[in-house]
Amino acid sequence: MSLMMSAITSVIAEAPKSTDWMSGWSAVISTALAVGALIAAIVAAVATVRTNKMQSEQLRQLGEDRQTELAGKFGVWLDLAFNDQAVVMYHNSGHLPAFDVNIYFRAPSKQAKFRIGLGNVSPTQSPSKQLRASNELSEFLTVILDREFDEPITKTDPTTGLPHFSPTAHQLFSELLRETEITMVFTDANGKTWQRKPKGGLMLTGSAED
The missing domain is CATH 1.20.5 (Single alpha-helices involved in coiled-coils or other helix-helix interfaces)
Structure with a gap:
């Protein structure tokens, strides 16, 4: 138990x-x-x-x-296929104009620059030559080169109205043309103001209300 x-x-x-x-x-x-x-x-x-x-x-x-979207469809550039001519091309592939277009040209080695106002630029079907900008850029570069010589280095071609360069100036003009930078400022149809830089980049700088 x-x-x-x-x-x-x-x-x-x-x-x-x-x-x-x-x-x-x-x-x-x-x-x-x-x-x-x-x-x-x-x-x-x-x-x-x-x-x-x-x-x-x-x-x-x-x-x-x-x-x-609108700003990206508008551009201006130099066509360097012509060594003895300043050919400014532009294209607005959008369906609305670009407004208050200003182009700024700059030759860095000569510390020279100038502006061309183009007003409003309508849409284009394909890239086109901007005749006024081309002629004024050619004159601008010619004036720069003329300052470095004792006598004028160009004669105006009566057919095209463009300067005809002497052999001495031809290479210098070509080199100066290739270093020329283009900056463009314009306003799109949305009232936004843009700057397109020399290498093509876009920067928003303001609006019509600013």
């Missing part, structure tokens, strides 16, 4: 230890689940922030593309 009572007492004494062990593992599992849920929440939050950032960037880029 006494042996049976001792066994029952031993089992009763061991029961709390087993319960403590199970409680400990339950706490560990609960903690692990909580940490896992926290990590999942952090990962989801980071993904949401990245997604929102990407969407914001896409919307910003879309807005910029729409803003530059």
Whole structure:
């Protein structure tokens, strides 16, 4: 009888230890689940922030593309296929005019520059020569070279109205033409004023309300 009572007492004494062990593992599992849920929440939050950032960037880029749509279709450049002529080309492939167009020419090595105002430029079907700008640029470069010689280096061609260069001046004119930079300022049909830089880049400078 006494042996049976001792066994029952031993089992009763061991029961709390087993319960403590199970409680400990339950706490560990609960903690692990909580940490896992926290990590999942952090990962989801980071993904949401990245997604929102990407969407914001896409919307910003879309807005910029729409803003530059008209301005991006208008350009002016030098056609360097003619070594003895200043040929200024332009193209407005948009469906609306470019307004208050001003072209700035600059010859860096001579520290010389001048401006031509073209007013409003209508849409064009294809790249075209801007006759007035071509003639005035040719005269501008000729004046620069004339200053470096004791006598005029050109004669006007009666057929084209363009200067005809002496052999001495031909190479100098070609070199000066190739270094000439063109900057253009104009306003698009949305009232935005733009500057197109010598290498073609566009920069928004203001609006009609500024």
